[in-house]
Amino acid sequence: MTNQTDKQWAIETQDLDIYYSDFRAVKNVSLKIEPKKITSIIGPSGCGKSTVLRSFNRMNDFIPGSRVTGGIFFQGQNIYDPRIDPVQVRQRIGMVFQKPNPFPKSIYENVAWGARINNYKENLNDLVEECLVKSALWGEVKDLLQRPALSLSGGQQQRLCIARALAVKPEIILMDEPCSALDPIATLKIEDLMRELSAQYTIIIVTHNMQQAGRASDFTAYFTMDTDRAGSMIEYGVTSQVFTNPTHKSTEDYISGRFG
């Protein structure tokens, strides 16, 4: 229970630096994520926003040479503490990726897989249905559960990936540009879905799409690259505030499309 603050944040980072070998990709990030809200991370390419997102469930562990200094606290525990099991971190903090990446298995099996490897004891059929309902896909696939997941459209595949993430009962869902490979209609469906899910889950989304951050998130963190090429957080606050009345010139320039 180190660093207990007055409020229980979903995730809290303290002086977070992330390195790839000797290169410091991200520096000095101190960020408090509000639980059961949607927080978007925006910023130009290379500013380290995906790196930060992937550090929240230790997916960066798989990139050789990556390391972290400072702390990332989830429920009062530093998830980079050597005693922490990263596999358990990833069960509690799920992830949806940039490109839909369903397993080359059936629709049913995609949702059931994560639960099964985590020794889910209750009825799998019910769980699959519950997750597909939550991800607004049930109506479209309820008669096609044994069909290959790859026969679905891109937008459906991405919602399946969300259902798959929900099936391991996470508390936080990280989304790394989840709509960048989708058309505008599929994108809106995902945004509606995020809104519904935020009643139960904390959602953190990295996006390149300004409008998406503006309309779909409650909080916005703006990152940019410093002169030493390390990304850092410039501005963080309520989305409407960041978009209409940013305190930094750089944020305003980026949001108004002057660079990025």
Next chain:
Amino acid sequence: MHKSVAVDKVTSESLGITQNNLFRNNKRWSETIIKAVLTLAGIVSIFTTIGIVYELGKESLLFFSLPGVTLKEFLTGTVWQPVIGKFGVLPLVTSTMITSLFAMLVAIPLGLGAAIFLSEYAADKTRKVLKPILEILAGIPTVVYGYFALTFMTPLLRGIFGQENVEIYNMLSAGLVMGIMILPLISSMSEDALHAVPRSLRDAALGLGATKLETSIQVVFPAALSGIISAVILGISRAVGETMIVAIAAGSGPNFTFNPLKAAETMTGYIARISGGDLSYDTPDYNSIFAIGLLLFLVTLVLNMISRHISRKYREVYE
């Protein structure tokens, strides 16, 4: 304005554009010649195969038209003694099967284990060092493996199972060493197949809280299955067709036995001995090796067909 026109003119002339229409005025002979050479290469390989099958078939027909030789006896007889007119191929077939079986018992688990280690667990640096070393195993001449079987593996087996139980020439020794020879083929091809599975599938599994082992076995392995099955079948074909090791270490005399500690000649070993000997053309012994060759060819063909079928049925197609 004047300047930019001049620049345009220089550019088009330097590209060899001398006319304004787009008609073909350049025959591109090199393209035609290359196409002809490549077509020829394709045709040569097809005709070689046809030629081999024709020759095998023709000579086999001669063999089967010999008095006293029937297809039924050939396929079901358990004695192969051309001198007394006994042409039952089963002793040679069982010996081939037993040596191949032991080879695969060594090569499949070790090869797949090595492949999964190299692709999923080893650091990039380790992989870059280990994979070429493993592939060197594939470059060792099979005659060396043959002597390795005879002078190292056989004494080892005799030490384990007892001098009186293990013959100097025996199928187990040849089979095990053959497995070592095939191991790099299976591991290298399987590793390629595993490595080709996109990173995003591993991320998906790991992101759900799967361990590395669950990810490798349940997600990456099934996605790479078709490549892995091809590797295994190619390995079996290698084992069935391998000649030098069995000729040196498995024994030189047909023997209908299922005891791997005994000497027994394989199909390939027999062909090698007869074709290397001083038998004259058109004797039954001589003709018989074509029939055996044809049988070997059919076995390999069937194995290939099975592998295609299995991989089509069970592979998990990604993307």
